[in-house]
Amino acid sequence: MSDNILELRHIGKRFGGVQALDDVSMTIRAGEIHCLAGENGSGKSTIIKVISGIYTPDSGEISIGGETVAKLDPIKAVNHGIQVIYQDFSLFGNLTVAENLAMNTFVMQGRKRMDWRAARALAQRALDRLGVSMDLDAEVGSLPTANKQIVAIARAVVADARLIIMDEPTTALTRHEVDALFAIVRDLQAQGIAVLFVSHKMREMLEISERLTVFRNGRKVAEGAMADFDEAAITRAMTGAEIATDHYHFTDRGAEPVLEVRGLSVPAAVDGVDLTLKPGEIVGISGLIGSGRTELARALFGMEREMRGEMRLGGAPVRPRSVQEAIALGIAYVPEDRLTEGLFLGQSIKRNMVVSILDRLKKGLFLDRAAMDAETARMFSAMQIAAPDAELPVGNLSGGNAQRVMLGRWLLTGARVLILNGPTVGVDVGSKATIHAIIRDLAVREASRC
Template sequence: MSDTLIELRNIGKRFGGVRALDGVSLAIRPGEIHCLAGENGSGKSTVIKVMSGIYTPEEGEILIDGRPVGRLDPIRAVQHGVQVIYQDFSLFGNLTVAENLALNTYVLEGRRRMDWRRARTMAVEVLARLGVDIDPDAEVGTLPTSGRQVVAIARAILAKARLIIMDEPTTALTRHEVDALFAIVRDLQAQGIAVLFVSHKMREMLEISERLTVFRNGRKVAEGPMSDFDEAAITHAMTGLSLTDDPYRPTLPPGPPLLEVRKLSVPGSVQDIDLSLRPGEIVGISGLIGSGRTELARALFGMEPAMTGTLRLEGREIHPRSVQEAIALGIAYVPEDRLTEGLFLPQSIERNLVVSILERLRRGPFLDTRAVREKTLGMFRDMQIAAPSPETAVGNLSGGNAQRVMLGRWLLTGARVLILNGPTVGVDVGSKATIHRIIRDLAQREGLGVLMISDDVPELVTNCNRIHVMHRGRFVADLDGSGMTEDRINDALKTLN
C-alpha cells in the first residue's frame, strides 16, 4: 500500500496561451492536514480542479493509492474519495439539513423517491460523528456560515470522503468559529481523513497544518513540514518579496473630531454607541458576527432610517437618511461582500469607478467622456490596479484588484469618512499589504477618517490607532496604545462566546 493518498506528478495545464500549471508535483498522505498557499493567480484553483477531475492536465500523471488513474473526471474523483468544499458550499438553501445530506447518496443510488426517515437518521448519525448540535430539520438557508460549512463537511463524510479539500474555509468565520472548525478538522484526521486547506491566512496555516506547499505563477516554489516555516518565510515564498507591516501610529493633528457620534441606536441591533473619528485616524471595530457592527456601518451610511442619536461631521450636525445623502455629505462605505453588494461584475473597471459620480461628469445630457477617462486613469494609477486596461470587466480581476476598484470608486466621490467592512476579505497577502498601504496613505496624506471593521485581529492591530470591541450592539471594550495587542483583543472576544 502506498504511503500517499493522492499524488500529482509534473502536472502541466494551459488555457489558451497561458500556462496555468508548470510541472507541478504535490503529494497528500492519508490523514494529513496539508495547506496549499499562494497569491491569486498562482495556480491553486487549477490544482484543485485537476485533483477533483474538473480539469484534465495536458502533461503529467495523477496517482491514487500509488496507482496511475489515467483520465480523472468528477465522478471518478468522488468514487476515489476526493471531495471539494468551495466557498459557497454548493448547498440548497431551501432544503433542510437532512435533505441536503441525503441528496447525493440518493442520486448515487438511483433513487427516485425520498426516504425521509432514513435521511433524518443519516443526518443525525453524521452530525453526531462530527460532534455538532445542528437541527436536521432546519433549512440550510437559515444557518450561519459556520453551520452551512459543517453541513458541507458532513455531506463529504457521507460520500465516504478520504480527502476533503477546503477552499478558503475561514473567510467568513469568527475566531470562535475557526476554533470549532479546527476541532472538527482534527477529528477528521483522527478518523484517517486527509484535509487540504487552501488559504491566505498565514497564522491559521501555521496553527492547523502539518505540511505546506506554496505556489507562485503556476509553479511549486516551496514545500515541507510546517515547522520549517514562519510568517515571513511564507510571505516571501508566496510573493518573492519581504513584506513588513509596521504598526500605523501617526501623530494626529490637534483639533475637534472629523466625525462625532453620540447615543446612536438602531432598533434591534445597535444601542447607545458613542464614537469619535479624527482626521488621519483609523479606528477599528471587532466583534462576533451579529454583534451589530455591520448595522452600525449601515446607519452611518444612511441605510438604517430608523436610526436615532446625534451625528456631527466637521462640527456640523448631520442626518443621513439615505445613501445619496451620506455620499453628498462625504461618507463612503465599502461593504464586506463586494461581489453581491459592491461591484457590477460584467461591467468595466471604468464604469465601476465612475458610477457614483455620473452626475458630476455630465456635459448637458451627455457624459463628458474625456473627464470620465481622466478620472478613471487617475484612480487606476493611485489604486495600483493591475489590469490590461480600464475596459477590463471587473469580474475578471483578482480579489485584491477588485477591492481596489471599490476603494477607488468611493474616493472619487470626495469622501472624508471612509467605512471599510472587511477590507481584505478573500485578498492574497501581497494585495493585502498594498491595500493597507493605500488606506494608511489616504488617512495620513488626505486626512481621511477611516472606520475599519474586521475579523482579522492582526489587521486591526497593525493598522488602527484605536480599537472598539462590540457585542450585542454595544462597545464592551476600548483598546489603544500599549493595550492594543492581539492577545488583549482575542481575550476580549473569547469572553463574548
C-alpha cells in the first residue's frame, strides 16, 4: 500500500465560464498534518468537495491509498476513510452525544432499532481514543462550540477515518480551546490518521502543520515543508502581492468625546464598564468568548433592554431601547455572525446595501431606483467590493466581500459611532488587510473634521 493517503493528479473543474480548479496536483501522506491555504475563491472549497466526492472533476485522476478511484462519490469517499468536518459540524442538535456518534454506524449496519447500550459503548470508545471526557447523554445542541467539534471529530474516528479534513476549525474557538484541539489533532496523527487543516490563520498554520499547499485563483501556487515558510511568504503566495502591515496612530486634538459610557452593566454579562470614544479614534475591546464583549456592543446598539448605566452621545444623555432608536442616534453595529445576524442571504447585494436607508430612498409610494443604484455604486467603490453585478444574491459573495457589504450598509447611514464585532472573522488575509485599511481611512477622515 502507498504511504500516500491521497494523490490528486492534474485535477480540473469548471463551473460555466469560471475555471474553479486548473491543473491541480496534490499529495497527502499517511499520518501527516497538511495545511491548505488560500484566499476566499481560491478553490479550497472546490477541492474539498472533489476529495469528498461531492464534485466530479472534469479532468485528472484521484488515487486513495495507491488505488486510482473512478467516479468518486460521497459514499465511496467515506468507505475509503475520508471524512470532512465542515464549519457547521453537520450534527443532530436534538440528539445526544452518544446518538450522534452511533447514528452513522448503525445506519451503515442496517439496524432497524437503536441499541442504547451499544451506542454508549461505541461513543465512549471514540471519546477515549481522543483522550477526552464528555457527558454521553448531553444534547449536542446545548454544547459549546469546542465540544461540538470534538463530537464531529469523534464521529469521524468511529467511521475509521484515514484522512480527516477540517474546514476552518478554529474560527469560533478561544486560545485555550485551540490548544485542546491541536492536542487532539496531534493524537490523531500519532494514530496514523492524516489531517488536512484548512485555515486563514497564519500563526495556527505555522504551529500545527508539517506541510503546506497554497491555492490562488484555482491553481496550486506553492507547496512544501512548513519550515520553509513564514507569515510573509504565505501571504505573498496567497495574494500574489506584499501586504503592508500599517498601524493607526490617533492624535488627540482635544475634541469632545463622541461617545461616553459610565458604569454600563448588563445582567450576568457586563458589570460597570467605562468607555470614552473621541472622533477619529479606534478603540479595541478584547476578551474571550463569553467575556461580555458582544453584550457590551449589543447594549450600545439598543439590543439589551436591561442595560444600566450612563451613556452620552455628543455630550447629550441617551439610552437607546431599540435598534431603530440607536440608528436614529447615529450608532451602527456590524455583528460578528454576518450570516445569521447581518445579511439577507437570498436577497441581492444592492438590497442588502441600501436596507439601512430605505426611508431616505422613498419617492412617493415607491423607492427611487436611480438613487438606489447610485448609492450602491458609491459603496461598491468605497468598499472595494469584488462582484460582477449588484443584483446577485449576497450569499454568493466571499466572506471578505460580504463583510464589506455590511460595512457599506452602515456607512450609508452617516453613523457617528461604528461598532464592529469581530469585523474580520472568517475572511482571508487579503480581505482582512483591505477591511483594516477601510477602517483606518474612515478614522482619519473623521479625525480631520475636528
